[in-house]
Every structure is written in C-alpha cells, then in structure tokens.
Amino acid sequence: MRYTIRPLDASTWAAFAELAARNNGVYGGCWCMAYHLEVSRTDAAQNRAGKERRVRGGRAHAALVFDDYGTAQGWCQYGSPEELPGIKHRREYEKDAPPHPDWRITCFFVDKRHRGQGIARAALEGALDQIAHLGGGLVEAISEVTTCREAQGRFLFSATVELFEQNGFTRVRKVGKHAWIVSRVIESAPSIGQPVSSPPVPEQRPDLLDAAKRAERPFPRASAGPAGSAPAMHSGGGGRAPPPPIHGAL
Numbered sequence: 601m602r603y604t605i606r607p608l609d610a611s612t613w614a615a616f617a618e619l620a621a622r623n624n625g626v627y628g629g630c631w632c633m634a635y636h637l638e639v640s641r642t643d644a645a646q647n648r649a650g651k652e653r654r655v656r657g658g659r660a661h662a663a664l665v666f667d668d669y670g671t672a673q674g675w676c677q678y679g680s681p682e683e684l685p686g687i688k689h690r691r692e693y694e695k696d697a698p699p700h701p702d703w704r705i706t707c708f709f710v711d712k713r714h715r716g717q718g719i720a721r722a723a724l725e726g727a728l729d730q731i732a733h734l735g736g737g738l739v740e741a742i743s744e745v746t747t748c749r750e751a752q753g754r755f756l757f758s759a760t761v762e763l764f765e766q767n768g769f770t771r772v773r774k775v776g777k778h779a780w781i782v783s784r785v786i787e788s789a790p791s792i793g794q795p796v797s798s799p800p801v802p803e804q805r806p807d808l809l810d811a812a813k814r815a816e817r818p819f820p821r822a823s824a825g826p827a828g829s830a831p832a833m834h835s836g837g838g839g840r841a842p843p844p845p846i847h848g849a850l
C-alpha cells in the first residue's frame with residue numbers, strides 16, 4: 601500500500617475528524633488534545649471543537665496518512681513546545697532537562713483496523729519532512745523501548761524508541777521504566793512552490809499553566825478498559841448515565 605502524507609490543516613480537517621470519529625474520538629474522546637493541555641476528561645464534543653479551532657487557527661500540527669482510497673488512517677502529532685506543553689514523565693524530565701527543542705513529536709494514532717501496516721512509520725517520516733519544510737531544528741520525543749518485552753500498541757501513544765532510532769534519533773536520557781527522551785536535528789528543507797510557514801509563535805497563555813497542573817493528575821480509569829509542504833508518498837446528563845471518562849496520552 602502506498603500512503604500519501606498531508607499536513608493537518610483546514611483542508612484536511614474533515615478527513616482527520618472522520619478518522620477520529622470512526623475511532624470514538626480516540627482514546628475515549630481525547631481528540632488528540634491531551635498534549636495541548638486543554639483536554640476535557642468528560643466532554644468529547646468540547647475536545648473536538650477545541651481541536652478544530654486549533655487546526656483552523658494553525659495552532660495544531662500533524663502529518664496525516666491517507667490510504668489509496670483517500671481515507672485518513674493515522675497521524676503523527678508534532679508542534680512547538682509552546683503548542684504542545686504536555687510532557688510525559690515531566691518530573692523526571694525536569695530533573696535534568698535537555699536543551700529546549702524547537703519541535704516536539706508527541707502522539708501517534710492509527711486506525712484500529714490498520715495497525716501493523718507501516719502507517720505510524722509513514723506518519724513519522726511525514727512529520728519529519730513537514731518539520732524540515734517548516735525550518736527544521738532540534739526535534740524531541742519521549743518514546744518507549746519495546747525490545748525484549750510485550751508492548752500493547754494501544755498504549756504506545758508516542759510509538760517506539762526503536763522506530764525513532766531507525767529515523768535517525770538518538771537516546772538522550774531514560775525518564776521512565778521504558779521511556780526515553782530521544783532527539784534529532786532536522787535540517788531545513790527548501791520550500792517547494794509554497795511559502796514556508798515559520799514555526800508557531802510562542803503563546804503567552806498563563807491559563808495553560810493551571811491547565812498543565814490539572815492535566816498532570818492521572819486520568820480516571822474507565823471500567824471498559826483503556827480506552828505547508830506538498831504531499832509526500834510513502835510505501836509501506838439529564839436522566840442518562842454519565843458518559844465514560846475520557847482518557848488521554850498524558
């Protein structure tokens with residue numbers, strides 16, 4: 601299967617929304633808002649609306665993977681640290697914080713029926729390509745080592761250290777039982793016929809600091825279980841019961 605990678609923006613919002621809706625809003629309704637530190641744990645519609653506002657306002661980035669039929673099947677979320685202030689294993693991370701990155705890669709998602717077909721790999725390659733066309737710089741992720749252990753894909757929000765290493769990343773420091781900070785410098789790529797956007801302008805949002813503190817509390821457990829560059833081609837209430845809690849990657 602050949603995949604086409606496009607940036608998540610106003611023109612691809614509908615495809616992203618269809619993929620997320622097809623997967624119950626992703627992780628019980630997160631809509632990939634957790635790393636923006638704006639996630640509601642109870643209101644998936646609010647998360648969807650917040651995501652759409654961000655996408656249409658150019659304040660959410662992801663490489664979106666389309667199949668041969670033009671259907672979006674997965675994504676790799678990335679953005680500036682200001683756009684994505686959420687940090688997994690923050691306490692351990694801040695004990696000896698690495699150099700401030702230009703970009704973070706935070707969250708992957710692939711449609712449940714299309715896993716194990718190279719979509720996350722294509723999404724990562726696409727994200728790195730988009731970052732290059734946005735000016736490049738130091739890219740950081742916090743991912744998990746899976747060698748010599750059984751890792752359930754549904755919990756691998758930030759893919760695997762091995763996948764990042766295959767894409768030129770190196771391990772910086774261990775911050776969890778299986779979690780490592782990994783990083784790589786991406787060279788700037790020339791614009792291809794389109795104006796190159798600057799990296800997102802840092803947002804001065806003191807309200808997010810409070811949100812950050814709230815977001816670092818563990819998510820409630822659900823009883824039903826856990827919940828512009830040109831396109832690139834790649835191979836490979838009321839009287840009702842309350843809604844189930846929304847999970848998130850953080």
Ligand SMILES: CC(C)(COP(=O)(O)OP(=O)(O)OC[C@H]1O[C@@H](n2cnc3c(N)ncnc32)[C@H](O)[C@@H]1OP(=O)(O)O)[C@@H](O)C(=O)NCCC(=O)NCCS
Nearest residue numbers: 627708709710715716717718719720721746751753754756
């Ligand atoms: C983790 C996830 C993104 C992987 O997507 P995928 O398309 O199946 O991954 P790929 O087929 O591209 O695999 C690429 C590499 O990732 C690794 N990998 C993927 N799933 C793995 C698993 N369960 N265990 C170990 N390694 C795994 C492998 O190293 C693989 O390399 P290989 O081809 O050499 O074996 C997918 O399982 C997923 O979406 N999980 C849910 C995450 C989620 O809920 N995110 C939203 C949170 S709000």
